[in-house]
Amino acid sequence: MKVKENFILREMKNANGESSYIVIAVGKTAEKFKGYLTLNETGAFIYKMLEKGVYNVGEIVDSMKTEYDAPIEIIEKDVLNIIKILKDSGVIDG
Amino acid sequence: MKNVYKIAGLNILIEYFYNETSILLNKFKVEDFSNIDFEIIITKLDIEKQMELTKINEPSFVENQCILDKLSSILLSKYQGFIFHGSSICYDNNGYVFTAPSGTGKSTHVNNLVKVLKDKIKYVNDDKPIIKIEKNALYLYGSPWEGKHFLGNNIKAKLKAFIFIIRDKCNSIKEVDFFEFLPKILSQSQKPKNSTEGQKLLDIISAINNLGVKFYVLKCNKDVSSAKLTIDRVFKG
Numbered sequence: 635m636k637v638k639e640n641f642i643l644r645e646m647k648n649a650n651g652e653s654s655y656i657v658i659a660v661g662k663t664a665e666k667f668k669g670y671l672t673l674n675e676t677g678a679f680i681y682k683m684l685e686k687g688v689y690n691v692g693e694i695v696d697s698m699k700t701e702y703d704a705p706i707e708i709i710e711k712d713v714l715n716i717i718k719i720l721k722d723s724g725v726i727d728g
Numbered sequence: 729m730k731n732v733y734k735i736a737g738l739n740i741l742i743e744y745f746y747n748e749t750s751i752l753l754n755k756f757k758v759e760d761f762s763n764i765d766f767e768i769i770i771t772k773l774d775i776e777k778q779m780e781l782t783k784i785n786e787p788s789f790v791e792n793q794c795i796l797d798k799l800s801s802i803l804l805s806k807y808q809g810f811i812f813h814g815s816s817i818c819y820d821n822n823g824y825v826f827t828a829p830s831g832t833g834k835s836t837h838v839n840n841l842v843k844v845l846k847d848k849i850k851y852v853n854d855d856k857p858i859i860k861i862e863k864n865a866l867y868l869y870g871s872p873w874e875g876k877h878f879l880g881n882n883i884k885a886k887l888k889a890f891i892f893i894i895r896d897k898c899n900s901i902k903e904v905d906f907f908e909f910l911p912k913i914l915s916q917s918q919k920p921k922n923s924t925e926g927q928k929l930l931d932i933i934s935a936i937n938n939l940g941v942k943f944y945v946l947k948c949n950k951d952v953s954s955a956k957l958t959i960d961r962v963f964k965g
């Protein structure tokens with residue numbers, strides 16, 4: 635699974651200094667993918683892994699286990715949820 | 729043909745083929761060949777690619793689009809500027825951009841403002857103004873792409889507010905924050921051609937958040953009375 639070409643991730647801070655992350659399309663992809671996606675911290679972490687490319691969901695879950703102190707079921711649920719959003723939006727392949 | 733044009737405060741040597749382009753650019757022509765910031769040279773290949781892309785078979789129609797494309801890339805990569813889709817005016821020395829998808833009624837609303845305020849308002853550009861950060865402030869500039877009524881001037885104004893227009897039966901306006909307005913700015917900005925340009929565009933847009941610019945969403949009909957809302961809440965607010 636990998637993020638398709640011509641998408642970029644960007645952190646944006648609001649006036650309170652809180653971060654959110656956006657994903658926009660550039661080039662030819664921008665003709666089809668209009669607007670942008672918003673991701674939170676977790677979503678951005680998963681997206682960055684998918685930018686490099688992963689074999690399966692398990693890889694992401696394992697990485698997140700070391701970063702985040704949360705029960706495995708919650709991590710898996712979050713990961714599957716984010717992947718679904720990215721797949722449905724046409725951002726990732728595979 | 730080769731001439732120097734002052735666009736967005738920059739002296740640009742532009743080399744092109746067709747007279748139609750010369751007419752479009754004419755308002756921006758200057759005589760100073762000694763102080764050039766950069767060049768835009770259009771080739772036959774540029775024009776062929778643009779004709780292929782747009783499926784327009786008339787080279788004299790597409791040449792200016794080639795210039796717009798190259799200008800957009802240079803503004804993004806070197807000058808913290810981008811081309812925006814909107815109808816923009818200057819009132820009381822302040823710049824305002826009205827934006828919305830094509831056909832919504834931005835030009836109609838701006839036209840209503842002109843009817844009420846008459847010569848207190850000046851068009852900056854009715855279709856594709858240039859927005860640029862200079863010395864930590866945001867500026868609005870005219871451009872040669874002035875829309876079907878050729879409304880615009882080669883002027884500069886400090887940008888005070890963005891107003892997104894939604895067509896509605898009744899008139900109402902609300903101020904929104906940067907994050908709520910962000911999708912609207914992104915959707916109406918000249919699309920970046922690649923990741924580098926995309927990052928530059930996002931750099932500029934992020935910076936806009938901290939430059940004291942206000943954002944509004946205006947719901948309005950075609951009636952002249954809708955102008956009053958903008959005048960009271962945006963211009964005088």
